[in-house]
Amino acid sequence: MALVEAHEELPAWSLPAHAVEGISLSSDWPELVDREWAWGGSTGSNVRVCILDSGVESGHPLVGEVEGSVAVSIGEDGEPVVEEDSEGDLCGHGTACAGIVRSLAPGCRLYSARVLGAGYTGSGRVLLAGLRWAVEQGFEVVNMSLSTTKQDLAGLLHELADSAYFRRSVLVASAHNMPVDSYPWRFSSVISVGSHEGADPLQFFYNPSPPVEFFARGLDVEIAWLGGATIRASGNSFATPHIAGICALILGKHPELTPFQLKSVLHLTATNVAPA
Amino acid sequence: MSEDRLRAVVAAGVLGSEEGNVALLQSVVDVARAIFKASASSIFLLDEDTDELVFAAVSGEGSERLLGTRFPSSKGIAGWVLVTRQSLVLEDVTGDPRFARDFAEQTGYVPKGLMAVPLLHGERTLGVLEVLDRPESSKFTLAESDLLGLFANQAALALDLLLAARRARAVLEEGAGEDAVVARLAAALSRLEEENRDAGLRLLEALTETLERK
Numbered sequence: 020m021a022l023v024e025a026h027e028e029l030p031a032w033s034l035p036a037h038a039v040e041g042i043s044l045s046s047d048w049p050e051l052v053d054r055e056w057a058w059g060g061s062t063g064s065n066v067r068v069c070i071l072d073s074g075v076e077s078g079h080p081l082v083g084e085v086e087g088s089v090a091v092s093i094g095e096d097g098e099p100v101v102e103e104d105s106e107g108d109l110c111g112h113g114t115a116c117a118g119i120v121r122s123l124a125p126g127c128r129l130y131s132a133r134v135l136g137a138g139y140t141g142s143g144r145v146l147l148a149g150l151r152w153a154v155e156q157g158f159e160v161v162n163m164s165l166s167t168t169k170q171d172l173a174g175l176l177h178e179l180a181d182s183a184y185f186r187r188s189v190l191v192a193s194a195h196n197m198p199v200d201s202y203p204w205r206f207s208s209v210i211s212v213g214s215h216e217g218a219d220p221l222q223f224f225y226n227p228s229p230p231v232e233f234f235a236r237g238l239d240v241e242i243a244w245l246g247g248a249t250i251r252a253s254g255n256s257f258a259t260p261h262i263a264g265i266c267a268l269i270l271g272k273h274p275e276l277t278p279f280q281l282k283s284v285l286h287l288t289a290t291n292v293a294p295a
Numbered sequence: 296m297s298e299d300r301l302r303a304v305v306a307a308g309v310l311g312s313e314e315g316n317v318a319l320l321q322s323v324v325d326v327a328r329a330i331f332k333a334s335a336s337s338i339f340l341l342d343e344d345t346d347e348l349v350f351a352a353v354s355g356e357g358s359e360r361l362l363g364t365r366f367p368s369s370k371g372i373a374g375w376v377l378v379t380r381q382s383l384v385l386e387d388v389t390g391d392p393r394f395a396r397d398f399a400e401q402t403g404y405v406p407k408g409l410m411a412v413p414l415l416h417g418e419r420t421l422g423v424l425e426v427l428d429r430p431e432s433s434k435f436t437l438a439e440s441d442l443l444g445l446f447a448n449q450a451a452l453a454l455d456l457l458l459a460a461r462r463a464r465a466v467l468e469e470g471a472g473e474d475a476v477v478a479r480l481a482a483a484l485s486r487l488e489e490e491n492r493d494a495g496l497r498l499l500e501a502l503t504e505t506l507e508r509k
Contacts, residue, residue, distance in 0.1 A: 138367065167380065169418055196437075196444055197444040199415055200418075238435055244388065245393055248390040252384060256383065
């Protein structure tokens, strides 16, 4: 059974000669893709970014307005339930991620899907249900500073990640800093992020030796925290929203980009790839 | 004592005593605390039956008093780390009233900063390692992050030993659970005549291969 309803339009399974003209795609990619072309002048406006985390404190000075919040839990019948959420943030981490995305893409539209608070036992299924909801909503960017080690969920997550990839939802996921088999960051259909030690929020590196594909600012970052507070923190889970924010900037200027093209732009504008 | 019982007791003995395994956990938090020059370090064990985190080893502030204390598995920073399998380093969180309250309730000691890392063992998440109040003056580095990961790996191995020994003892004491099924199977196999036993062994080997297949 497919996890996500197929697109209404039938996919093209082959390309007859008469259909070639129909998929002619003009490209305005310049000979040299640089950061100015990629996101110069963009604030990420109209790009919807979903923070899949512990909830987000709406109205935090570093976060601003959160346009929608849901919470995922396990219902009485044992099935995951997605409901509107008024709890805010149960831990502080989701607010931190939202603040980082906002600092890079001030014009983006933030949403929260809370997948924390339902206990450990159902957490894998809650994560899966939250991600499924986010993909169904068609968020252009989904920030996931979380993962699961459960092999029986890996297949379902993989299917969902691939589905998001073809539906133009970019999943940006935190990598582990140890060689751990966890998901979804190991999948090639998501953008995986680890940390570098620099202090520039726009500095990021493409890693030619995956599975971690990009490194972004993740150490000693000033972040939003509960109660309108600001603290300093470190972890790959803070590097991830840096890349999510940069994705929002790029998509704000080039909304037509597919996740595959977006990843190419990230590669071409990475600090270790872009010409000096 | 029957021969089977003797073997089980010997096997449980080989797995190590509760005290020995707890001492191993304690040494992990003691060394973590010393290496990071921190004020305290704790290992929380996940109790999947009750969906709670339990203080399994504590070094430093509040050590004796906290052992065995429980709190919900998705609460606070340790809960976030457990559920997301991501490590986290926070500096100066005293301005967050909920953080301070959670800690005060759990430990009676409110740190300014903490490092928390999940204890992963294969597919399983066994608990969380926390290191409280490393010196503020030093900026957190990737080298420290790697060190924390190494300690977490050691703590996860120690927890796995502790849990295995507890399961072995549970078999001896209660004769219930999945380990008891395996023990009964072994006993049944040993009672078979040679021809049937060979067939049984082949069947079990096939079953083992199936179970090990990813």
